[in-house]
Amino acid sequence: MIEFKNLHKRFGKLTVLDGLDLSIKKGGIFAILGPNGSGKTTLIKCLLGMVIPNAGDINFKSESVLKKWDYRNNLNYLPQIANFPPNLTVIELISMVKNLRPKKSKEQELIELFGLESFLNKKLGNLSGGTKQKVNIVLTFMFDSELIILDEPTTGLDPIALIHLKELIHKEKEKGKTILITTHIMSVVDELADEIVFLLDGKIYFKGSIDALKKQTENDNLEHAIANLISKQYA
Amino acid sequence: MLKILKYSFYDLMRSRWSYVYFIFYLLLGFVLLFLNNDVSKAVITLMNIIIVLTPLIGTIFGVMYYYNSKEFTELLLAQPINRNKIFMGQYIGISLSLTLSLVLGLGIPFMAYGLFKSAAIFDFSLLLVVGSFLNFIFVALSYNIALSTENKIKGFGYAILMWLFLAVIYDGIFLISLVFFNEYPLDKFSLLATMFNPIDLSRILILLKLDISALLGYTGAVFRKFFGTNVGMLLSMSVLVFWVILPVLRMNFKLRKKDF
Numbered sequence: 001m002i003e004f005k006n007l008h009k010r011f012g013k014l015t016v017l018d019g020l021d022l023s024i025k026k027g028g029i030f031a032i033l034g035p036n037g038s039g040k041t042t043l044i045k046c047l048l049g050m051v052i053p054n055a056g057d058i059n060f061k062s063e064s065v066l067k068k069w070d071y072r073n074n075l076n077y078l079p080q081i082a083n084f085p086p087n088l089t090v091i092e093l094i095s096m097v098k099n100l101r102p103k104k105s106k107e108q109e110l111i112e113l114f115g116l117e118s119f120l121n122k123k124l125g126n127l128s129g130g131t132k133q134k135v136n137i138v139l140t141f142m143f144d145s146e147l148i149i150l151d152e153p154t155t156g157l158d159p160i161a162l163i164h165l166k167e168l169i170h171k172e173k174e175k176g177k178t179i180l181i182t183t184h185i186m187s188v189v190d191e192l193a194d195e196i197v198f199l200l201d202g203k204i205y206f207k208g209s210i211d212a213l214k215k216q217t218e219n220d221n222l223e224h225a226i227a228n229l230i231s232k233q234y235a
Numbered sequence: 236m237l238k239i240l241k242y243s244f245y246d247l248m249r250s251r252w253s254y255v256y257f258i259f260y261l262l263l264g265f266v267l268l269f270l271n272n273d274v275s276k277a278v279i280t281l282m283n284i285i286i287v288l289t290p291l292i293g294t295i296f297g298v299m300y301y302y303n304s305k306e307f308t309e310l311l312l313a314q315p316i317n318r319n320k321i322f323m324g325q326y327i328g329i330s331l332s333l334t335l336s337l338v339l340g341l342g343i344p345f346m347a348y349g350l351f352k353s354a355a356i357f358d359f360s361l362l363l364v365v366g367s368f369l370n371f372i373f374v375a376l377s378y379n380i381a382l383s384t385e386n387k388i389k390g391f392g393y394a395i396l397m398w399l400f401l402a403v404i405y406d407g408i409f410l411i412s413l414v415f416f417n418e419y420p421l422d423k424f425s426l427l428a429t430m431f432n433p434i435d436l437s438r439i440l441i442l443l444k445l446d447i448s449a450l451l452g453y454t455g456a457v458f459r460k461f462f463g464t465n466v467g468m469l470l471s472m473s474v475l476v477f478w479v480i481l482p483v484l485r486m487n488f489k490l491r492k493k494d495f
Contacts, residue, residue: 050312051494073315083306100314
């Protein structure tokens with residue numbers, strides 16, 4: 001469904017993506033892992049068309065996405081930092097995003113799930129970080145799209161919201177959606193991910209199932225297995 | 236694009252600063268009319284204020300809006316919208332709301348004073364047209380600066396410097412060069428130099444219309460001698476249009492390569 005071909009991206013002198021090749025098939029949950037600054041967010045932003053690669057190509061449903069924008073109607077994105085215009089209320093923001101995407105949405109269900117009813121008429125500037133993240137999640141999951149991209153979805157969530165989020169991700173997976181997640185929380189990866197993509201030095205260092213990773217690093221614990229991969233960068 | 240424009244416009248109309256700006260012009264209009272007791276005289280005083288102030292406010296609003304709505308812009312960029320349309324919508328939204336503050340803020344006191352019965356109505360409308368042009372020009376210029384500068388503080392600094400340069404320093408350099416090279420024929424040089432500064436250009440445009448020779452100054456006089464009043468006005472107006480189009484084109488060009 002998604003193919004990155006020989007992707008290069010530099011920011012000034014810093015090379016972030018260095019000839020990255022990756023293909024992701026339709027359906028399932030893919031965890032994109034890697035140490036800080038390994039290019040996870042850059043990779044995702046390239047797919048979204050927010051960062052423009054220096055070289056290489058990206059295909060989504062076997063069509064190049066570079067310089068296009070209408071393909072984004074078929075994907076939902078949860079940004080890492082949720083910062084919304086402070087003058088707007090929650091419900092205004094939701095209706096505005098709905099307005100921008102003429103597509104069926106199920107925000108009511110999600111608002112109830114995360115208990116946001118009492119916040120609907122509050123200004124976004126007055127919400128706490130966790131509540132903003134919940135609004136962020138509602139905005140992401142309210143549309144029915146084939147691809148869902150989550151950049152650090154668990155930031156600031158309380159345990160109940162976290163459980164709801166995991167259920168939500170599971171439900172979407174059962175509908176045959178493709179879900180990309182970046183996170184540093186290994187328990188989330190262990191619980192959710194079907195496959196792991198490990199980024200290091202701007203390339204794919206490992207791609208495969210969790211079991212394959214454990215076998216390769218000869219480690220039973222996922223956290224240690226990942227740490228084992230990361231430590232090679234420092235070696 | 237219209238959706239983004241509508242949203243930016245509402246967002247700004249709701250912010251405190253649009254009202255402060257509107258009320259400032261409202262007060263200014265009333266005070267000037269009260270002090271001058273004459274519409275035509277008030278128009279001249281107003282010109283001197285508009286020509287310096289609208290560029291400053293346009294510059295500050297443009298840079299502020301860009302940096303403040305950065306995260307939200309990123310949210311929009313992930314939606315199925317062309318990125319040029321997002322920024323054009325924002326740009327037109329800011330420029331329009333500033334123009335509305337200007338037109339309403341000054342229009343109300345002048346209308347209350349009996350503008351429609353006065354002969355100065357065309358001069359006054361020209362003043363508002365030029366003020367609107369300056370809004371569109373300086374918001375575009377400041378958006379250009381903000382797009383090219385990641386650092387907020389630096390971007391703000393550059394934008395203010397640009398305003399200072401065009402509003403004050405440019406004239407200074409221009410005058411010094413006139414004094415320094417006064418043995419050479421400077422007509423063409425000064426004509427060209429005026430074209431490169433939208434603030435000077437606006438001043439000449441209004442003065443040509445007001446027909447006050449004493450205030451025209453050197454460039455204005457050269458302008459009139461060279462083109463006559465009508466051609467001069469038409470020419471300066473079209474150069475102002477270019478001053479809007481060029482920064483907007485550069486904005487669109489810059490956006491093609493910009494990472495967010």
